[in-house]
Amino acid sequence: MGEDLVAGRAFPDLVLPDHAGNQRHLSQLAADDPVLLHFYRGWWCPKEQAYFRNLVGLQDEAEVAYTRFVSVSVDPPEVQAAFRAGIGARWIFLSDAERQWIDRLGLMEKTDTSHRPYLPTMFTLGPDLTIHRVYNGYWFWGRATNEELRQDFRAISQASRSDWEPPQS
């Protein structure tokens, strides 16, 4: 993993096509909200399928909590669109099928020489893309649990929402 991808540093403002083929900037997707930036191997990996089921469970909370999810893989957009629909995800997927970012970020899983996928990694980000916490998901138990994500988003929101304490007037 790139040395810069640590807590307190700004995550690069990725520019990639989404699952519908539209070019998107990560900063635009964040739109002043906390973000889960989730790199995954691909639709074919049973661990990813299991992890996505967790995230789909969490999206019912995120949809009312002004919090964004963004998932990134080397799958082409049309494959991501089908996978997204199949699992019932309602957030944006970004496709790095052209491998524009995987090496720059130092996030290629080098032990899989067949797919050369993204190393499963989760970043919780502040609204300005500052990294709050990094989760190494190479082993499944290294991934962020939904409870850890709740705790991260609480901390990020508390720090970034100027009206976290209810206004008195």
Place this chain on the structure above:
Amino acid sequence: MSWLWFDLCPDPATGTVASARVSDANGTPRGVLCAWASDQDRPTPTAAKVDSRAMDPCGEPGSVSLVLAPDGLYLPFDDSAVAHATRMVLAMPPADVCSTLVDGDDRFRGSVTGTHGDEGRLSYDPFGVLFPAVVLRVEAGLLGRMSSPVGPVTQRYGATNPWPWDRFEPA
């Protein structure tokens, strides 16, 4: 938040910032879609707020699925049926334009979903289960392009704004 007044009028209206004639699939004229600046009084009794990104006076022709509540009807924006429709929109392939139509602070009165390409995208409109939907062909001069909503957020950013506008106004 940047929003505009929006309505379907029987004839061209004055003072608009964008407008275009519309017709149905048979080519029958169905009126004029009009947008007005938000800093003026409500231009028609039935005008509602629309996301300004949905409107473009230089916009190319296209098609819209237009959902309009019958006169006098509305749903609270927090109604679970409205929330479910927004979930469905997030799950579907994105359109070139999508905005709910809001009356006052908390009244859902319809939606506009548009495309400059395949009209088939408009064959199912989740908001069409709430109020009647009609697919209309739109001449040039109205329909913009906007990024698809990010999700999974279904809440409005401020109680007066049309979903899916995606950020709070600066304090």
